[in-house]
Amino acid sequence: FLKSIQDINIQTQLQFSRNGHSVIRKKLKVPLLKTIKDELILHASRKELEAWKQKVEVATNSIDIANSCTSISKCIEILKSISNNDESDFQIPFLQHFNTWRSKECPTVKALVTSPFMANMACQLLDVPSVKLYQDSLFHKRYNDGPTPWHSDARMTPFDTSNMLTFWIPLDRIPSEGTGLLFVDKSHMDFALPFWNPMPKCDDIEAIIGNNVYERLEERYGGEDGVTNYMPMALGDFTAHAGWTLHSANGGE
Numbered sequence: 625f626l627k628s629i630q631d632i633n634i635q636t637q638l639q640f641s642r643n644g645h646s647v648i649r650k651k652l653k654v655p656l657l658k659t660i661k662d663e664l665i666l667h668a669s670r671k672e673l674e675a676w677k678q679k680v681e682v683a684t685n686s687i688d689i690a691n692s693c694t695s696i697s698k699c700i701e702i703l704k705s706i707s708n709n710d711e712s713d714f715q716i717p718f719l720q721h722f723n724t725w726r727s728k729e730c731p732t733v734k735a736l737v738t739s740p741f742m743a744n745m746a747c748q749l750l751d752v753p754s755v756k757l758y759q760d761s762l763f764h765k766r767y768n769d770g771p772t773p774w775h776s777d778a779r780m781t782p783f784d785t786s787n788m789l790t791f792w793i794p795l796d797r798i799p800s801e802g803t804g805l806l807f808v809d810k811s812h813m814d815f816a817l818p819f820w821n822p823m824p825k826c827d828d829i830e831a832i833i834g835n836n837v838y839e840r841l842e843e844r845y846g847g848e849d850g851v852t853n854y855m856p857m858a859l860g861d862f863t864a865h866a867g868w869t870l871h872s873a874n875g876g877e
Contacts, residue, residue: 625653626739632748640749640789644812644869647854648745649861652793656732657859661795663730664762668721670729672696675719675764679703715770715875721762733760742791749864750787758788765803771875774808774841778867779818786812788867798857801874805863806853808845808870817844841870 632648640646668675676699681690683703693699703716725734736742737760746755758781777790798804811817845851854863865871 626656626735626741628741629744630741632745637749637751640864640866641751643807643809643852645807645809645852645863645865645871646749647857647861647863650858651745652736652860652862654859656736657793657795659732660730660736663732664721664724664795667724667727667729668719668762668764671721672719673699675721676700678720678722679716715768717765717770717772717873717875719764719766721764723759724762725757725760745791745864746789749789752787758783765873765876767876769876772873774870774872776811776868776870777865781867783867786866786868789864790867791862791864793862794857794859797859798855800856802855802857803873803876804853804855804857805865805871805873806851807863807865808841809850809852811845811870812866812868814844 630651636646636648673693673696676696677690677693680693680699680702681687683706684690689702690699693702724730725737727733737757743755743757747753778786778788781788792805794804841850854861857863
């Protein structure tokens, strides 16, 4: 089915255009996602130290400090030393692995992210004739990991465009009060927010914490009525959001 082309209903397309996000349900097959999950668990277990080094590099803005980490415990020690929180409250929002589709361990990931099926979905939502894959990214949200702060993906990518989207594909069922993404409605069209309220000059989304404007989004967008989520989500459901859509996630408690 990954070679097939399926239409997205007009309501979903309009929701994406108007609000900057939408959900597509029951389009991905469960056996496919289970195979992908198995591949990614193996990949992540072998690359865990690299994921922790990436956290150190982002937090310190130093590849040399990151490369000095010879163990996960050393990475955690460095992160704790620069954390604003008490050491006992130290949390990261997730571990992240980039471009897993390029790994020989993940052939099914490659089949999905380079498929005509996903490319056509993106073309329909963006209303463009063709698309190019930038990257895939595995977000490993573990039990007791912290919340993911509000951020937009396009700010952390090297593209001068608004024609960008992210598909978020959960590999487990997401309950109603789970760690699915939360989206700020219409924030992809809020050009005044980044113009008048620049974020910290780094790619660390955790550094957004403490920036008062971004901690008071409820005042700007109308409280809970301006935030949407699509939980619960079954296996086979996935969301799409525009590159400039503000989104976050709760902690893995």
